[in-house]
Amino acid sequence: MPDLLSHVLLAYAVLTVASWRLNRLTDEWIAVGVAGAAIPDLIKAELLVDSAVVSRAIGVPFDVEAIGTLGGVLLVAGVIALAFGRRWRPAYAALVAGGGASLVFDGLRAYADGRASFWLYPIPWRPPTPSLYVSSDPAVLAAAALVAGGVAVADRRVGESADRPPGGRTGE
Amino acid sequence: MLPWRRAAVGVVLLAAVLGLCVHFDATEERRWDSPTEDELAADYDAHVGERALLFGTVERIDRDAGTATVRVEHDGGEFTIRLRSVRADVAPGGLVQAYGRLGPGRTMTVSETVVVERDGGAALYKYAVSLVGAVGILALFFRRWRVDVATLSFVPREGETVTSGPTADEAGGADDA
Numbered sequence: 218m219p220d221l222l223s224h225v226l227l228a229y230a231v232l233t234v235a236s237w238r239l240n241r242l243t244d245e246w247i248a249v250g251v252a253g254a255a256i257p258d259l260i261k262a263e264l265l266v267d268s269a270v271v272s273r274a275i276g277v278p279f280d281v282e283a284i285g286t287l288g289g290v291l292l293v294a295g296v297i298a299l300a301f302g303r304r305w306r307p308a309y310a311a312l313v314a315g316g317g318a319s320l321v322f323d324g325l326r327a328y329a330d331g332r333a334s335f336w337l338y339p340i341p342w343r344p345p346t347p348s349l350y351v352s353s354d355p356a357v358l359a360a361a362a363l364v365a366g367g368v369a370v371a372d373r374r375v376g377e378s379a380d381r382p383p384g385g386r387t388g389e
Numbered sequence: 390m391l392p393w394r395r396a397a398v399g400v401v402l403l404a405a406v407l408g409l410c411v412h413f414d415a416t417e418e419r420r421w422d423s424p425t426e427d428e429l430a431a432d433y434d435a436h437v438g439e440r441a442l443l444f445g446t447v448e449r450i451d452r453d454a455g456t457a458t459v460r461v462e463h464d465g466g467e468f469t470i471r472l473r474s475v476r477a478d479v480a481p482g483g484l485v486q487a488y489g490r491l492g493p494g495r496t497m498t499v500s501e502t503v504v505v506e507r508d509g510g511a512a513l514y515k516y517a518v519s520l521v522g523a524v525g526i527l528a529l530f531f532r533r534w535r536v537d538v539a540t541l542s543f544v545p546r547e548g549e550t551v552t553s554g555p556t557a558d559e560a561g562g563a564d565d566a
Contacts, residue, residue, distance in 0.1 A: 220514075220515045220516075220518040220519045220522060221518070221519035221520075221521075221522030221523055221526075222518045222519060222521050222522030222525065223518075223522075224522065225522045225525050225526055225529075229529075243547075244533060245533045245534065245545045245547060248529045248530045248532070248533040248534065249530070249534075251526060251529055251530070252526050252529075252530050254526075255522070255523070255526055258519065258522075261516075261519070264516075268410075268414070268464075269464040269465055272414065272464065273465075277411050277415070278411055278414035278415040278417075279410050279411055279414050280410055280413050280414035280417070281410055282410075282413065283406075283409045283410040283412070283413030283414075284406065284409075284410070286413070288409050289406070289409060292402055292405050292406045292409060293406060295398075295402045296399060296402045296403060296406065299395050299398060299399050299402075300542055300543055301542055301543050302395075302537075302540050302541075302542030302543075302544075304542075304543075308543075327486075327503045327505075328442070328486065328488075328503065329442055329486040329487060329488035329501040329502060329503045330423075330440075330442045330488040330501065331501075335420055338413060338420075339409075339412075341416070341419075341420045348503070351503060351504065351505045351506075352505060352515060353505065353506045353507075353511035353512065353514060353515045355514070358518060
């Protein structure tokens with residue numbers, strides 16, 4: 218996967234553009250969606266505790282990489298959405314949107330055999346990848362920053378235009 | 390949602406996450422049509438002649454000869470394998486993907502290589518930038534939300550300041566506050 222900062226910037230861009238059409242997608246929910254973009258990055262917990270160590274400790278197979286898949290995002294977003302009380306439904310939708318955006322971007326990274334990881338798991342299929350980048354490539358971050366910056370500028374214009382109700386954005 | 394119901398749903402979801410991680414690992418060999426690192430570690434010779442995709446850390450590389458020795462991690466250890474026909478700009482400590490055909494004596498004739506990290510420093514870059522991302526998320530999130538101690542949940546900050554004004558009509562998801 219690309220670095221977390223690229224995930225955050227790209228999710229911000231996608232959700233902000235979506236908010237131009239969806240009035241319900243306010244800045245509050247964009248913030249939640251951007252946090253959701255970090256869900257697949259939770260697999261970096263492996264830096265602290267290796268999956269193989271956990272597996273030996275609990276005596277059954279275990280791989281935290283499952284969290285960086287469609288199934289993982291759908292479930293972990295559910296856990297986090299519980300922290301939003303009665304607003305859990307929009308929270309869940311925003312978290313899944315952000316996490317899903319990260320998965321799609323991860324699905325574009327390079328694999329030597331031309332097929333991405335099992336990011337659609339539990340669907341046991343490796344979709345083809347255009348192999349656009351490798352995870353440690355600084356160009357990914359540069360591109361993500363450019364896109365997010367462009368969207369932020371455009372968003373300010375959209376917010377100022379008359380056809381948009383002023384509510385929800387005035388906290389800028 | 391009532392507190393006890395919220396706790397119950399949370400426990401069920403966490404159990405499901407754990408189950409997903411177990412199932413994901415248990416079915417790994419079945420999902421991959423090429424041999425996995427664990428299978429090669431267990432019985433390499435059974436897979437000679439097959440195509441495989443390996444992730445390895447470069448130990449030695451000879452660009453002129455087009456060979457490299459990489460260290461491949463698997464559950465519970467690691468093994469080394471010698472790659473042939475490698476055309477990759479990578480230094481020892483770097484991380485590569487190699488796709489090719491497995492030969493006898495832990496060798497692989499590579500048809501495609503992807504350099505994931507050119508050297509050991511590339512990983513550090515990734516983690517440093519990810520840390521910035523994590524801080525950015527927290528800053529963005531807590532600018533819009535705060536923890537409500539009474540209900541133990543996140544509530545929007547919106548409406549707490551005079552400048553925000555009434556936005557329930559537009560805010561959609563926030564209108565059930």
